[in-house]
Amino acid sequence: MVKICCIGAGYVGGPTMAVIALKCPEIEVVVVDISEPRIAGWNSERLPIYEPGLDDVVRQCRGRNLSFSTDVHRHVADADIVFVSVNTPTKTCGLGAGKAADLTYWESAARMIADVSLSDKIVVEKSTVPVKTAEAIEKILAHNGRSGVRYQILSNPEFLAEGTAVRDLLSPDRVLIGGRETPEGRAAVAALRDVYARWVPGDRIITTNLWSAELSKLAANAFLAQRISSVNAISALCEATGADVAEVAHSVGKDARIGPRFLAASVGFGGSCFQKDILNLVYICECYGLPEVAGYWREVIRINDYQKCRFVNRVVSSMFNTVAGKKVAVLGFAFKKDTGDTRETPAIDVCNGLLGDKAVVSIYDPQVTGEQVARDLAMKKFDWDHPRHLQPLSATEMAKQVAVAADAYEAARDAHAVCILTEWDEFRSLDYKRMFDAMHKPAFIFDGRNVVDVAKLREIGFVVYSIGKPLDDWLKDMPAVA
Template sequence: AYRPLHVVCTMASCTNVCVIGAGHVGAPHAIVMASKCPKVKFTVVDDDARTIAAWNSGLLPFFEPGMQELLDDVRSAGNLSFTSDFDSAVRTAEVILVSVSTPLKKSGVGAGYAPNLEHWESVARRIAKVAGGPKIIVERSTVPVTTAASMTRVFKSVCSHEVVMLSNPEFAREGSAITDQLSPDRVMIGGPESVEGEASVAVLKALYSSWVPTGRIITSNLWSAEISKLTADAFLAQRISSINAISALCEKTGADVDEVSYAIGVDSRIGRKCLTASLGFGGVCYETHLRNLVYLARMYRMPVVATYWDSVIKMNDYQKRRFANLVVREMFNTVGGKKLAVLGFAYKKNTSDCRFSAALDVCKVLENEQALLVVHDPRVSAEAVGVAFTRDDGSASLVSCEADPYVAMEGAHAVLVLTEWEEFTRLDFKRVYASMQKPAFVFDGRNLLDHKALREIGFKVYGIGKPQPPAETETESAEAAAESAAESQKRAGRILAGAAPKENAAALRAAAERALAQTPASEQPAGGGLERAATFGGMA
């Protein structure tokens, strides 16, 4: 007999949950929930048989600190399973958490900014087809505002059973997902403002209440929950781009960005988090969600809002490009044929994820300059690096991987620190220096290493937003002065060859004489004099 969903919800607590998607969002969340709700059965389903096989083995598909240990504990309890049997998992579940990917569209309207909801709609139709009874469907993937309303229309047109859509955005961070799930800052649940909606929110809230304090569980309407995730990521990315913009100024003025960051971070209105200057932000969330926000603003015809958030992306791109250009410029304006050791390829420490990695963007610029890149990352596989550098034309890449960091740096002209793995700070850099080409460069894109100690060893060191020591600055100033004098010398030659108006000849000749007088004797043309300078100017 038909029973309304709110009646089903109040008659019994949830005993069976299906999680669709065994990736970075779905799997860690399911593992934590299973560990905290031992009386509830959790089934993680994914169409990728290889991924499911990996979850059912001892070699997990990706790395998260603490995940392997917690998964082993949950397996012994027996309330978590991984399967490819979509229909069975959906049919027996009362609550379905959908954690499928929503990448950016590659073509069509909104390409590069709008989310591609193809996977989401496909999953919704598959759920509706095999539901077999009332369901609570929960958005865990980051989706644009009103997605719940669109999916509800799909369910109503295909499914004969009652379905309520909730939004439960994922706020956990890759690299600390297990810790964040075990002790979240907040859990947000958005639902429709109806009897069925309130009852469904109560069911999901009861699951979280098994370990999350009630005061940290926020309930809202659907639209607030959907936009909160985009807003949170946008604000965090904005802070990173803001301090990176200041880092560029610090390098020009001699200020230290770490000192500036500390000074503003102790202000309680600003706070310390996300104020570390670096290559820029990476990973799927920040850039994808910023672009989604830009698309949303454009769709609602708010160009000023769209431009504002788009500028955060542009600043991030500028920072990565600026770092890559620094490497080329300081290595005598050429890296072609030079071995560059790349320490770190994941978009941040404690994860094996290299999607949207800042390291990838920097490496592609240097690869285009014909540098020979050797990548070492303690968690990113050689296969993943190879896929990242796959060329459309099938030609060979100039990038290789090395499991031993010392081998990666042996014979290198420069070391690039692109991910902030703590183990890089424990490397023996005296040994590294002895094995490298000279001069040996270190470009620290994470300000991770002890720059003073490296300089004492003999390295030429460059960081983000860091002043160069006086000796190096003076050398650069002398080089700049010599270049200026040489340019003045050439200009003098052009003047004397008749390139200037005759009425200014006397004044310009005097200026040329002063320029030549400032040029060291060893750098003046053989024979000296203004007439010889004219010949060197190419005009004689």
Template sequence: MGLGSCSMFPPSPSSVDPEEAALLDMSTAPTTPEGSLSYSPVLRPQDDPSFGRSRSTNGRPLSSALFDTTTRTPPVRNICCVGAGYVGGPTAAVIAFQNPHIRVTVVDRDERRIRRWNSQHPPIYEPGLTDILRIARDGSKEVVLHNAPSKHDASDSVSSGLTTPPSDAESNCAGNNRLIRVAARQPNLFFTTDIARSISEADVVLIAVNTPTKNRGVGAGSATDMAAFEAVTAVVAQHARPGAIIVEKSTVPCRTAQLVYQTLSLHRPGVHFEVISNPEFLAAGTAIKDLLYADRILIGSSNTPAGYRAASALADVYAAWIPRSRIITTNVFSSELAKLVANSMLAQRISSINSISAICDATGADVDEVASAIGADPRIGSKFLRAGIGFGGSCFKKDVLSLVYLAETLILPEVADYWRAVINMNEFARNRFVSRVIRCLNNTLAGKKVTVLGYAFKKDTNDTRESPALDIIRTLEEEGPREIAIFDPCCIPTQMTDEIGRFVRKDVLKENGGPVAVYADVYAACEGSDAVLITTEFDEFKSPTGKEGLAIPVKQKTRLTDPRPFEQPEPKENELLALHSYLVSDSDTDDPLGRLYPVPACDDECPDCQVERTTGTKGYGASKEHVLKQRVDWKKIYCQMRKPHWVFDGRGVLDIAIMEKIGFRVESVGRQSRRSD
């Protein structure tokens, strides 16, 4: 196919040196007419310490010479991540955090986004991200720690983080495992718009740009829009150093690696690159946890010695904190397809339980009880069986549609119809919820105020892409209400207002004479409302368990366990992070260990600071975590609302009995009201 030296197919022996030719002859997987990468070997767990040596193809072991220090790819020292969004930013931050010896640079052409990553106003919010940033981006101080578990509360053990080097006597004690010195760290995470230079210096280039669904042209509505990915691939091809490892981090259609190889060959004929598929399996709201404690790392490579060595080099980066047994390698096409299938299967479960919720509403069954009963079957499990208004976010819908388009292009209409039904059921669940709201309000919203609680597509994140709330707001606005009030505990009101203006219409905003108003206070949003809709499952919105439905203050954060004593004299970053979290959990300081440098100060003209000063609202930045302080006082909301006090629970977070005892009329997806009309 004219792919030159960067072909994904094994080169002929005449095109490589004798050693490589011998290796190819003895270890390359069987090929098909379309080449070796269409062959799908069994998943290859990398069992430490013999990672790679135990892998075999067609019963023949791979040569151990591939993994000798003289033949394997040199250790990775410099990584460039192209794309500073919801995937690239957190992923690069954790890689840098866990690998102090690797320089990690995140590049993006969006100057505003890069400025925010370098400030106290990161463009995205994820629990735990700020702690990672402050170490990797800003560096840390040398400290000495007691290596004994705290005998008292965490608040009493803050003194166990010492900020001065130990004396000779203390150093001797360190030998007895009583004190541990944690060395200072230099910053190794950088954010810049200098794309060409950063790519040219990298051993590994991660491509983590957005790949949305096409909205025009061939495949509109289902095919993946690869414009940004293709553009970045061309830039990478022009500037990457010879031998660099190019990693698909974005979610891409199956066989995209072939496109990448062709692009590389077109711009740099005769120059060898390896293309790796390393999809992310991150969930918004738990992305940092998913990275720190990943259940699997999937690496797809070509079935060639060079491909295996590239996979090994990338695996070494993750092995700094992920057990080798969780690092799985496949061929590159299997890896690409596995990401689409994983998200599609999860989306399928959500649509399945939502289809059952409709039956529950019609029959009087309770969807929670049904889900609990079937989830007890170990073959099914309990995950993703929560009925509601359906899934949102940037992944599920897009990836299911990509799978639909793949099936259509392969002339598999039955497969395409099956997966398209998952999307149809998701839209049905959302539309059914809105129809229920309108029906209960006597089929008209004219002159009425409706409050929407939750704008992000799920709790503990400010990610609003494909948010169900946005579609619900759009539909409600068409009914001509007096006001649609919106509150979200994690999103910045000014950004929400701007987004609604862009994705609905500017004239729907209150400031332009429309009904939509965004609030920074939940009680102001609910005052005078005819109905409250819960569209995101934030803990703030849950029913209290106190007497008569009064709000219950959260007096302390979740009690954590002291991770000490550490087994090794040099604790790993995950262990230090666990100790930091333990000490922070019951103290008033954000730096109990004394490791952190001050948060970078913003310029006087910082637009984010100006917005905060003007509106009195704050985003979540380097020292601001979204912490549940108090659940909403539903009794107070009841007193502020108009009769008959409708609440529509689209996420199953309310205890219907408690809410009805207060006086609310509750409608919840698949759950039966206890009231007698």
């Protein structure tokens, strides 16, 4: 019987291991983490992350062949296959600050594996790491491990998307496994392949060399984010010309070479991965002496920052160039629907932009707590291009200017404007007439996700702005925004 241990019980480690446990009842799967609250959450009735379908999978396996523990050393020592799914954020200081991946957690996990292992192990990179990380990990394990213990490093990047993690894991487009092209390397690849082969069709399991697997993950995220920045760049041109970005995206996406997915214009992409992974790619390109390639990918992030900035400017300029003292309802704070994750959510930048203009912001998100909102808005913002921390609001300013509402109607009561920043399904079917009646006039809606029926809301009486859509006469008269 194979025993699997996964280091890191986060958005990736938790769901991935739960699905492996579900599909491989004869494999014992343990997820370990240094964070006691996280592990306590996984062992409770209220899981530490919100992910549709996850409760059910965990309920079926926990206590059978799936467990969660803080006893990291024991479970790593016992395992045959060790997945490492720790966080790999962008470095905030030192060499490569603002771009390079911070591998502190990864390195400490690797050193711990070397310390505690008494038997051979397959060590699987599940975290997204810079290309060539496996080489560094091999060196750490070789120089620090006990004699006679052999390691094989595999790269098995995760392609799940938050909000659809369980579906993605049960039926992945592909599983990618990279390994050394030696007999031992091939055997390790085959062992991991056998695990996935219990439920993933063979033609969806791709095996490559280590560097291709590591780079493919960074490249895939860069391509996905590039599509969003491409359609967002076109959305600005649509507003300037009277074209409708939804119509343009539909027409463009009908080309089979382009395809329809990931072409929804928005206030910008967020999440813990896109920006971090592109920055990482940019840094790697710079390190390898490829400034033009670095510049090409950097532009994807610049357009994303531009889009968030453009949205805030649109709100402020439409409302007579001032939102000072005006209540603005913010609907949605998570970086996308069906997750409570707020890492790098565009809502943080939009709210900070509005707060900087002295607005009073009332936030409602079905999955994000008030504490989380406060933590996010209190966080110093890192300016990736010129590494430095931008100052957030003080606690007193925050208390005066930020409130968290129990529902959308409470958020909108007595507001001058509503900003929709996450595409939660419930925002499509709100009683907007009820909201309108409780708001100051003129009542504005700024839809950063294109979820509302613009014509219907204009009929109610709202001044409506929807990203990339033909502008209201009201907005046309306002100064151009950039």
